[in-house]
Amino acid sequence: MPPREPFGQAGRLLAGIALLAALLGLVYWTGAVGAEPLERGYPDEVDVTQNRDAYVGDRVAIGGIVVETDPVVIATQRSGYGRFTVVGAHESLQHSSVTLETGDRVTAFGTLEDESTLVADRTVTDRLRDTLYMVVVSFVAGCWVLGRLVRGWRLDLDRFALVPRSASPTDGNQGDADRDTARGGTAMADGSSGSRRARTNAGRSRDGGDR
Incomplete structure (x- = not known):
């Protein structure tokens, strides 16, 4: 007899539904949560380029297009203006196995060392x-x-x-x-054994009667 399951089919069905709901919830949560600290909450390229002096020494998140790679320089505008040198961009690059190239779109988070230099703690490319x-x-x-x-x-x-x-x-x-x-x-x-024993006993009885 197979071992009795503690919760049966209903328990498995409920467990499957709960796991599927958890998976969908995690997928939604992953897509909804911003890539902090690169997602809002810190001054970005729009804020910094308007008044660079005010953000020197602060933590900022600046996005732009790579226009030079040694060192890495990004431009916050497609025209090439709004340039910042990103120190440590290659070392802090996340989720990528290759180096940055000209034309790559990146977002760098770190400390604004001076008006045109960002020391990166994390760099993300899309x-x-x-x-x-x-x-x-x-x-x-x-x-x-x-x-x-x-x-x-x-x-x-x-x-x-x-x-x-x-x-x-x-x-x-x-x-x-x-x-x-x-x-x-x-x-x-x-x-069959019983039948043989019965026949044997019957034969013995006949033999005894004949004698």
Whole structure:
């Protein structure tokens, strides 16, 4: 007899719904939460470029386009104006395995050392190929996991559970049939033995009467 499950199918169903809700909630939360400290709350390029002297020594988050790479210089305007030298941009670059190139859009968070120099603690780039690489790798990994799941597991609708594909749904019934067959064979053997003993006793009784 298989072990009794503590919560049964209803418990598994509720657990699955709760986990799915948690996953969707985390996805929504991740998309909704800003990339602090790069997201608001600190003076940005609009504030700083209007009055640079007022923000010297303060923590700021400045976004712009890379116009030079050694050292990294960003321009807050597409025309090339509003330039800031970002010290430590490569070392503080987040979520990217490549170096910055001219034309990359970046946001740097750090301390404004002087009117045109930002010492970066964190730098983020929204380079399209980095995002594409992340999406492709995630898609391939997801397909691999899904393939492994489909090949190795199946959904048992009777128990509403994932079970290994090696476990056939008729295994339990076949086991019962085998046990019934074994018991039937044992009963037949017992009957045959009883019949032989009866015939033997009858033969002995006849032999005794003849004598």
